[in-house]
Amino acid sequence: MRYFWGFIFLTVPIVGVAMFVYSYARTDGWLPPNVASIGDEIDFLFYFILAITGIVFILTELLLVYAMMTATGRNGGKSTYTHGSKPLEVTWTVLTAAILLFIAFYQVPTWARAKFYGQFKERHPDVKPTALVIASQFQWETRQALWDKEADKPGELNWKNPNFRDSFVMYNELHIPAGEPVLIYLTTRDVIHSFWVPSLRVKQDALPGSVIPVWFDAAKLKPEDFGPNKTKEIEWVCAELCGWGHYRMRAKVVVHATKQDYYEWLKRKSEEQLTSKPNQGI
Amino acid sequence: MAEHAAHEHGSHDHHKEPSFLFKYVFSTDHKIIGLQFLFSGLIFMLLGGLLAVLIRIQLAFPDYAVPIIGNYLFPSNAGQMTPQFYTMIVSMHASIMIFFVIIPLLTGAFGNYLIPLQIGYKDMAFPVMNMLSYWFMPPAFVFILLSFFMEGGAAAAGWTSYPTLSVIRSAAPGSGYGQTFWFLALLCVGVSSLLGSINYMTTIINCRAPGMTMFRLPMTTWAMFITATLQAFALPVLTVALIFGLLDNLEITAFFVPSNLEANTIIQSYPRTISTMFEALGMERFAEKMANTGRPTGGQPLMWQHLFWFYSHPAVYIMILPAMGMVSDIISTHARKPLFGYVPMVLSVAGIALLGFIVWGHHMFMSGMSPILGSVFMVSTIMIALPSAIKTFNWIFTVLGGNVRFNTPMLNALAFVSLFIIGGLSGIYMASTPTDIHFHDTYFIVAHIHYVLFGGSLFGIFAGIYHWFPKMFGRMMNEFWGKVHFFLTFLLFNVAFFGMHNIGIMGAPRRYADLRAWIDAQDYNTVMMFFNHLISFGVFLLFATQIIFVINFFYSIFFGPKAPKNPWQSNSLEWEAPSPPPHGNFETIPTVYRGPYEYSHPEVEQDYLPQTLKLDRPIQEGHH
Structure with a gap:
């Protein structure tokens, strides 16, 4: 009987590893394709944790199966009489603690790079917010500043009180240039939503009553990734339950191949806005 | 106080047998109260399971009418499930399973039943309060069941009920009276748990039998003791949050609703705000100043998350620690081997409980909380994995070199260990802030919580039921059908939930009513659809398998073979009482001479050594 049950318990590591290998092999690397510069670090940390937890998983499951299969009461039909082993327990406690502490502190720099606004500002002091992203049930509204003709550069986003004279609105679409760090301000009209672009490795809840800076880049897109319009569309979804239409809050980030292409698009868009009637603005 | 109550109760024993109403309904007997928790928990488990089946029907077949009930529930939608209904059942599946099944089963049923028996006492310290702790549950049952019939249905803001979705009545169909009843139901559950936990702590500290030192307690009682402490400290915070939420939901206050919901874009104040209060008080300038800072001036939606998780993260340990305790006892008993590292086991339970109070923020890494705090x-x-790892190693080393009896309680307990390893390890991915950027709110977290709460807690509950059933009902459960049930549940559980890791890694977001639409847009949609269907069929079969358990359970209550006093040759005190124990439990209060894990002692003939057995010569024993 112990072999039968041992085998049943053995299916857990076997099927688990098989499922992971299958989905890794069938999906070209499993995680959504990464196009962000922070993505390499995050993906590396994922595989790093996967390696450690995978080894621990396989070893402990096998040890459990081994323990089950050999638990036959070898001391004259009795178990080994022991209440524990201090050296063994101290060893595994210290070892586990060391590994866990290493995992924890090893990841802090990546987290800081991904999320500490101060660090971002230090690295890119000149980056201005390109868009105000306002979530609401169940759509994403993006506001971008109009092209400033006099200065011949994108206008400054008046995010505190934007209006149709200085910015234009789009729904479920966010345009960014490739290769550049992009800063957006994120907020919501009604409930909590979450800004998630899997391929950019960025996720941030939008909080009612707060405006949260979010930054990312699409630095790793190659020239051949862009379509005939020299744009690449990336999926952008809501990740926090925001009501019955949560599943419908799917949008796209449109990456323009170069900064120049992005500026061209912005100019075109501003032209449209200024030639349309004002009351169509908001 | 405790002695006074005990005295009163003691004198009660000599009175004539109480009537049926007071013996089985308004009972002060901890065993009856435990069984009341057990039965209501199992009934709600059936309801929660049905909701899970509905969820998986929608996720696998969003284009088809729901079989049987579709045409009655969704006549205007050609029998197909509406997304409104989906968000409702997702929220209610989790709320019911957590607050009405797992917590009441573990602390309510097993805690009540086992604590007095394992410490060698005739009842709880406060029997009447114990009765009240159960009778706060039926109002909760009524509230939660009634909420389904409110206009808009039951709460649909997730089991976490994040404001402002849950407190603005127009934000979700269920955020009207459905959500109001959700708050009320949880308040009642909270009071019930609080009364129970005070009782458990008092009983374990004051009412132990002679010789029963703290470090001679079985792990089950230790775990219940620490869990009760956790509950007593964490529940007041939840209660506060629930009252705030309730008042906000009734549009009386704005604890969690910021003043200017249309933040900084279009000025349109939410009616009930602190700044409007200022205006009413003639403090317009101050109100204006606050409104112009760009910061919220009214309530703070993040405050709910802090208050809620300050309870609900410890609640995750409330849902696993008692199961860990029970599994420790069951593994030691059926492996016929002393528990490996008893004192480290106690200390790691305490360690989990202590650390459990300072980890709530890991639910909020993406919430807008300061990343530095993150x-x-x-x-x-991540450090909380340390005590969990110690416990896992100790369980495995308890089995190693044992003389294992592969019966149903033992198999379920071993499954707990095997599946808890997965649930524990997968937690590290979300605990790590950088990888949580990807994994937060994907199916990976759904897999994680099911490996911990189903693979962990529920297998622990199954193990506990199979193990203590002879004591509870005086009859044995059918071993063959128990094994069939275990075999199918164990395999199907992995079929149902392992694939969730995979689609989670691929980025499938949770709580999507139409997951298929999302999957179709992905590059590798065939692989994801395969896993999506696999999960659904796994859940359907897993649910069907539980019928075996239900039949075995009820058949055995009435027709199972009569159980002896100590069917598993176990050491702890509950097996010294008759099966089932009468009112008052023990004929005489037992005296305890040793710890509960003296199995296979080389100097004793038989392979177990009950805690109450007085030996005529001293032998070398474990740590006591």
């Missing part, structure tokens, strides 16, 4: 929570959260 890195602190990351370190504390």
